């Protein structure tokens with residue numbers, strides 16, 4: 247399972263298959279990570295430095311995070327894609343084809359001026375999370391998406 251959690255400044259990624267339940271996150275920021283809640287991660291429940299520190303101690307790589315750099319990433323089911331915006335300007339997308347049982351990610355791209363900000367990963371996670379919530383499989387034909395999901 248892949249989930250993405252965002253506040254104004256930080257995006258947190260969680261890959262449940264990598265999670266060994268060592269609980270470093272829970273010990274580091276118990277307000278933000280609570281296994282008894284749904285969702286179990288609340289990125290607004292503690293300060294960003296504390297959130298960042300707790301995530302950096304995750305031993306498995308299940309939890310990772312990036313700064314948003316004022317880039318907004320949204321999911322658009324009508325358009326079969328997620329989209330990244332800098333203000334009103336579209337600067338990236340992750341597109342997928344739809345079948346009855348799966349979404350096939352066919353392309354992920356970000357304007358080269360915005361490299362190094364992990365925007366592509368945010369785009370892929372937006373699509374994958376939406377598919378998984380609909381109990382659909384994701385087939386990453388796009389090589390970048392395939393890397394993110396391994």
Ligand code: SF4
Nearest residue numbers: 265266268269271304
């Ligand atoms: S620290 Fe990482 S491996 Fe441990 S419970 Fe949290 S997410 Fe899972």
